[in-house]
Amino acid sequence: MExxxxxxxxxxxxxxxxxxEMEAFIGGxxxxxxRFANNIIHQNVNEQRYQLSxxxxxxxxxxxxxxxxxxxxxxxxxxxxxxxxxxxxxxISELLPVPEPQxxxxxxxxxxxxxxxxxxxxxxAVTKAVALCKKNGxxxxxxxxxxxGSLGAYGEVAPLAVANSRGLFAYHCGTDASFSITTIxxxxxxxxxxxxxxxxxIDVPKLASAAVEKAKLSSKPKPLEPGKYTVILEPAAVAxxxxxxxxxxxxxxxxxxGRSFMSGKIGERVFGPEMDIYDDVYHDLLRGRPFDCEGMPxxxxxxxxKGILRGPVHDRxxxxxEGGHSTGHGLPVPNTLGPQSASVVVEVANGVPxxxxxxxxxxxxxxxxxxxxNVVDPMKVILTGMTRDGTFLVENGKVRSGIRNFRxxxxxxxxxxxIEVMSVPVRSGRCVVPAMxxxxxxxxxxxxx
Amino acid sequence: MKDLALLAxxxxxxxxxxxADVRVxxxxxxxxxxxxxxxxxxxTQDDVGFGVRVVAGGSWGFASSDDLSRKSxxxxxxxxxxxxxxxxxxxxxxxxxxxVDAHVARWSTPYKIDPFTVPLEEKLSLLFKVDETLRKVKGxxxxxCSMGFAREKQLFASTEGSLIExxxxxxxxxxxAIAVGEGDVQRRSFPSSEGHFASGGYEIVKRLNLLxxxxxxxxxxxxxxxxxxxxxxxxxxxxDGGQLCLQIHESIGHPSELDRVLGTEANYAGTSYxxxxxxxxxxxxxxxxxxxxxxxxxxxLATVGFDDEGVPAQKWNLVQDGLFVGYLTSxxxxxxxxxxxxxxxxxxxxxxxxxxxxxxNIGLAPGTWTLEDLxxxxxxxxxxxxxxxxxxxxxxxxxxxxxxxxxxxxxxKKGRMLKNPNYQGISTQFWKSCxxxxxxxxxxxxxxxxxxxxxxxxxxxxxxxxAPARFRQVNVGVTK
Numbered sequence: 065m066e067x068x069x070x071x072x073x074x075x076x077x078x079x080x081x082x083x084x085e086m087e088a089f090i091g092g093x094x095x096x097x098x099r100f101a102n103n104i105i106h107q108n109v110n111e112q113r114y115q116l117s118x119x120x121x122x123x124x125x126x127x128x129x130x131x132x133x134x135x136x137x138x139x140x141x142x143x144x145x146x147x148x149x150x151x152x153x154x155x156i157s158e159l160l161p162v163p164e165p166q167x168x169x170x171x172x173x174x175x176x177x178x179x180x181x182x183x184x185x186x187x188x189a190v191t192k193a194v195a196l197c198k199k200n201g202x203x204x205x206x207x208x209x210x211x212x213g214s215l216g217a218y219g220e221v222a223p224l225a226v227a228n229s230r231g232l233f234a235y236h237c238g239t240d241a242s243f244s245i246t247t248i249x250x251x252x253x254x255x256x257x258x259x260x261x262x263x264x265x266i267d268v269p270k271l272a273s274a275a276v277e278k279a280k281l282s283s284k285p286k287p288l289e290p291g292k293y294t295v296i297l298e299p300a301a302v303a304x305x306x307x308x309x310x311x312x313x314x315x316x317x318x319x320x321x322g323r324s325f326m327s328g329k330i331g332e333r334v335f336g337p338e339m340d341i342y343d344d345v346y347h348d349l350l351r352g353r354p355f356d357c358e359g360m361p362x363x364x365x366x367x368x369x370k371g372i373l374r375g376p377v378h379d380r381x382x383x384x385x386e387g388g389h390s391t392g393h394g395l396p397v398p399n400t401l402g403p404q405s406a407s408v409v410v411e412v413a414n415g416v417p418x419x420x421x422x423x424x425x426x427x428x429x430x431x432x433x434x435x436x437x438n439v440v441d442p443m444k445v446i447l448t449g450m451t452r453d454g455t456f457l458v459e460n461g462k463v464r465s466g467i468r469n470f471r472x473x474x475x476x477x478x479x480x481x482x483i484e485v486m487s488v489p490v491r492s493g494r495c496v497v498p499a500m501x502x503x504x505x506x507x508x509x510x511x512x513x
Numbered sequence: 514m515k516d517l518a519l520l521a522x523x524x525x526x527x528x529x530x531x532x533a534d535v536r537v538x539x540x541x542x543x544x545x546x547x548x549x550x551x552x553x554x555x556x557t558q559d560d561v562g563f564g565v566r567v568v569a570g571g572s573w574g575f576a577s578s579d580d581l582s583r584k585s586x587x588x589x590x591x592x593x594x595x596x597x598x599x600x601x602x603x604x605x606x607x608x609x610x611x612x613v614d615a616h617v618a619r620w621s622t623p624y625k626i627d628p629f630t631v632p633l634e635e636k637l638s639l640l641f642k643v644d645e646t647l648r649k650v651k652g653x654x655x656x657x658c659s660m661g662f663a664r665e666k667q668l669f670a671s672t673e674g675s676l677i678e679x680x681x682x683x684x685x686x687x688x689x690a691i692a693v694g695e696g697d698v699q700r701r702s703f704p705s706s707e708g709h710f711a712s713g714g715y716e717i718v719k720r721l722n723l724l725x726x727x728x729x730x731x732x733x734x735x736x737x738x739x740x741x742x743x744x745x746x747x748x749x750x751x752x753d754g755g756q757l758c759l760q761i762h763e764s765i766g767h768p769s770e771l772d773r774v775l776g777t778e779a780n781y782a783g784t785s786y787x788x789x790x791x792x793x794x795x796x797x798x799x800x801x802x803x804x805x806x807x808x809x810x811x812x813x814l815a816t817v818g819f820d821d822e823g824v825p826a827q828k829w830n831l832v833q834d835g836l837f838v839g840y841l842t843s844x845x846x847x848x849x850x851x852x853x854x855x856x857x858x859x860x861x862x863x864x865x866x867x868x869x870x871x872x873x874n875i876g877l878a879p880g881t882w883t884l885e886d887l888x889x890x891x892x893x894x895x896x897x898x899x900x901x902x903x904x905x906x907x908x909x910x911x912x913x914x915x916x917x918x919x920x921x922x923x924x925x926k927k928g929r930m931l932k933n934p935n936y937q938g939i940s941t942q943f944w945k946s947c948x949x950x951x952x953x954x955x956x957x958x959x960x961x962x963x964x965x966x967x968x969x970x971x972x973x974x975x976x977x978x979x980a981p982a983r984f985r986q987v988n989v990g991v992t993k
Contacts (some may be wrong), residue, residue: 101778324695443698450907450911
């Protein structure tokens with residue numbers, strides 16, 4: 065939905081309001097995905113959809129209603145429903161008034177080619193990747209997606225445009241493309257993935273080639289005893305760990321409730337001195353939405369600098385409790401989760417090429433990615449999960465062989481105190497992170513493949 | 514709606530589809546959350562749209578829209594055909610579908626009280642009473658209560674002549690008590706970690722006895738802060754039904770999905786240890802393990818009249834006395850395991866997603882034990898309750914689960930409370946170690962409301978019936 069239509073639709077919704085205050089957002093967009101497995105395209109889907117979410121306020125009472133119908137009567141109806149719901153609610157004593165108009169940083173993230181990338185173009189790229197796999201006696205599975213707007217991976221709808229009865233209006237529409245490939249041999253597999261706001265940034269042949277090499281290298285995997293090993297974690301593995309750490313610990317409400325590893329430790333050094341972690345939606349590789357669900361501008365937030373905790377991300381409610389400012393990380397009001405960090409960036413002053421991490425390792429385990437990572441202890445940020453799609457033994461600076469996959473149980477806080485060297489950061493999912501070499505990573509058991 | 518549905522399949526056929534179906538789906542949701550005496554979240558949502566699935570050029574295509582105009586229906590059906598033809602550039606064989614009778618039918622979830630007619634004030638009143646009871650317990654930091662209701666009206670039509678209307682309804686509620694200590698956070702939830710959800714109306718919420726269980730739930734959360742850690746080692750483990758629900762889900766349910774066995778989830782959810790060569794041969798569990806798939810289960814979250822391909826609901830065994838004997842199938846993959854028709858497991862997450870093979874209700878058949886006798890029969894064990902964390906490898910062999918709470922069992926008696934309990938194992942070894950399952954009165958269909966699968970991602974709901982069961986010599990306390 066283009067800016068003018070989003071603005072006029074939100075204005076129309078506001079014009080129907082009989083409440084003391086009203087806030088509304090439109091989310092949605094277009095999303096297409098070509099999925100392949102067993103060297104054929106087995107699923108090919110397109111969707112285009114939008115939602116209107118309206119929050120009405122009477123004094124300290126508030127209520128929200130959502131619709132995907134955009135006729136005038138439908139818009140009026142959803143406004144009335146939100147008002148009815150708001151009146152039926154008890155008061156929330158700390159409910160804040162909707163914010164005043166804000167200034168936003170312009171984020172250039174819309175690419176016309178990506179927005180209109182066709183099923184034929186996706187099929188052509190997939191065909192070339194599959195051909196490479198077939199040539200190497202492997203089977204390929206994966207997807208190529210493209211689209212624009214604010215639809216999440218599970219169809220969740222984030223704001224594309226926000227407006228309120230105080231005159232605030234914010235709009236951002238970016239594009240996004242992702243390619244992911246798993247290559248499967250008789251007893252091994254490989255994987256690679258890339259995402260960008262520009263489909264032309266995605267080098268499908270290079271990604272396919274990397275995944276093919278991993279599957280070939282990891283054939284005839286050897287069983288290795290679980291235990292503590294030096295690990296070389298590729299960026300995808302690092303991103304899995306840090307995204308979960310952000311989920312359980314980087315939000316101000318979690319810190320205020322004493323449920324975060326950061327609680328009571330702001331200003332203390334909890335990571336190694338080389339760790340600089342930010343929440344940075346403006347990073348050139350991410351280019352995310354510059355405002356949150358209330359329309360507050362997103363700030364670049366230092367989470368940790370030189371290993372010292374600087375602070376969590378805030379929404380207006382958590383900031384008000386501390387007399388500070390929102391960092392623009394708010395979810396739809398009201399909510400029980402508090403502000404969320406979603407753009408984790410690790411900055412590395414002297415990152416080395418990835419190849420040098422392997423060359424510099426005398427004995428270690430190279431991990432392509434983790435799978436099914438879940439939280440065992442949120443205060444210590446102990447996570448568990450499995451290695452997947454390319455786990456290797458490195459000896460004397462060379463990849464010696466594939467090994468069977470491991471389960472790990474490891475504290476990410478402890479891990480970030482055991483880093484020896486990091487590579488140049490790259491994008492993985494919604495994170496920008498380096499590969500890392502870390503000592504004494506705890507693999508607690510093995511599996512059958 | 515019927516006219517638009519028929520226009521979609523007719524248009525697809527006219528544009529070159531050899532098969533087409535359309536689902537028009539209208540959903541209504543209400544989700545309420547309270548936190549520490551205040552409304553934490555509230556949302557009501559209405560959503561409608563349609564999705565057209567076609568076979569053209571021997572391949573699949575799918576397109577969807579929330580614009581129900583005739584022009585949009587024609588455009589969307591055409592886009593589905595165009596997408597299928599693009600898919601056909603990379604195919605090895607034509608899509609063939611197992612036969613199904615054309616059904617013209619209506620089916621609705623049975624219920625007593627329509628939750629959308631219950632005043633918001635009444636729902637909030639119950640949640641606030643529970644919240645207040647939780648927070649009366651000294652030392653409790655956070656009380657969270659929730660309720661959720663979902664109605665889905667579906668209209669399915671296909672080029673094979675089916676025209677099926679269904680109205681599905683589910684309801685549920687729950688509470689979470691959180692205690693915060695020095696560097697420690699402990700939680701207890703009721704009835705399970707995600708609350709309890711089932712197909713039906715507001716009567717489900719009324720039956721949960723939330724208020725009666727609030728004080729104990731909060732007391733256990735606070736007591737966990739000073740409880741001993743679950744010791745590491747090999748122990749006999751008794752799992753309550755709420756934890757077994759997820760054990761069944763992850764280590765038998767997902768591996769039984771024939772599409773992932775065949776590799777179509779290899780890039781995301783993964784594949785399966787239940788390979789075709791194991792079908793009818795693998796002794797997956799002990800003689801006490803019989804796993805039943807049942808789309809007709811009263812109250813089940815996946816209970817339907819027909820699946821999203823128009824295949825009637827069914828009941829069959831996945832595991833019989835420990836032997837692996839059944840898959841979850843669709844019309845496309847049924848013949849791969851030698852079946853002549855689909856088991857009816859295709860479901861889609863709304864109108865904008867293509868149907869996938871999804872778990873239906875899958876339960877562990879009840880055994881003969883009472884829980885009291887099972888505890889009395891256990892010399893050195895740990896009784897673990899309520900899931901807290903889960904993880905399993907992509908072929909579904911190696912798993913690790915944490916529960917919220919456990920009790921030590923020594924010489925047949927329930928002893929000290931233990932915190933941070935967890936256990937780890939390999940699926941087949943674990944199920945083979947099962948030597949006792951509790952009886953029918955202990956058996957509850959526990960609901961899962963957030964099962965993810967597919968690219969783009971889809972969420973599905975299902976129930977897993979289970980009674981407490983015992984597993985011998987399991988690795989516990991394995992964090993380090």
